[in-house]
Amino acid sequence: MMVKQYLNDLVSLFFPQTCAGCDVPLAYGEQLICTACWFHLPYTYAHLDSENASARQFWGRVKLEAAASYLYFKEASRVQQIIYHFKYKSRPELGLILGERYGELLKESPPFNRADVIVPVPLHPAKLRKRGYNQSALFAEGLCRAMQIPVAALCLARVKATRSQTQVNRYARHENMLEAFEIRDPEIIGGKHVLLADDVLTTGATIEACASVLLDAGAAKVSAVTIAKAL
Template sequence: MPTGLKNIFSDFLTLLFPEFCQACERTLAAGEDLVCTHCRLKLPYTNVHLQPPDLNPLAVRFYGKLPMKHVLAYLYFNRAGRTQRLLHALKYKGVQEVGELLGTWYGHNLQESGYAHAFELILPVPLHPRKRRQRGYNQSDSFARGLGNALSCPWSNQVLKRTQYTSSQTHKSRPERWENVAEVFKVIDPTIIQGKKILLVDDVITTGATLEACGLTLLKAGCAEVSVCTIAAA
């Protein structure tokens, strides 16, 4: 099909089946993908990657608990806001492309800010196989993929394993969250992470208990250092 006819056909399909912004549900304009330009400009960016480590407000969640090299989050989480709608689309509507898009955007930001060689392997926090079967996918995988592509850094969801099925962390206190995830992670093959700078990624950081437990497992298995990066920070 000639290019001109392809464009006409594409425009016709868009007219019949318009695509909507995953953050505000308005119709996307030509050239927009998943998130409209207006929402992209209005997203609540943390910009913690631009701050010195000792001034990073997220890093304090790990002080005295686990030595983290970098603590990063792309967006702030606000209930009923754009970030929550994007995460809802990613986690519950099956729109995995949202995670990859946000990972790509943030990965480019990190690369431009001097993080191009800061990590040697990106690992998403794993779901228990039972929960993965229920959802059909791990929402952190797509974010890891986007970050990896933008940073030219390998990623894998075959290194970490969650060995126990745990209940939701949503309504638990900090001690309850830690007890809920302590010792539930395992490194399948420690030789893969030996001496490497690991970037551990998840969808949201709240108290940091899950990332702390996972990071501790990685350090015990012999990696050189652990950094964390999430889509959002509560």
């Protein structure tokens, strides 16, 4: 055991791991994200405000019990770097730690802590094969570890790779996204309060579609949380 620790320390000395947010070498005891980045990340505290910006984004679109995002996402920011490493640089462990951190806050915050099951937004199978993991599922697993709410990773499936949303109006975008998802096991969410988990909230079309499909399949309530909300 001591030899293994010695070898790990030696590797870290010559090839130090760097922070996913600022690319500075991590200090001893730091993991994935440095202390300075954790301190300076733009937290939304949205879980404390039922009328936060993420929740308001869905008013008149789909009935959500609640919605919140952990961080604000801006171009050329620490959060953008973290999300980039998480999604495109094979750093799945970032999703777990972000989920755990946010879960520690949400487990004390109703109505999120009253959810019965966590459902991650699914990837299309082709994208899942290419990336190797579903970033929303890892975020959901981190939430599960902190909140002690089970994850139903296979309940919701993405059955259609959607085309670009930028050239279509809101109604067409909504219809396009609705056709992309289906429920594989309605018994898991029937009569339950579902906590829907995704990575970044932008237009809201994906969460809107997933929540609509879950409610149509018998979910009693749907709340939604994301790692970040785009500004």
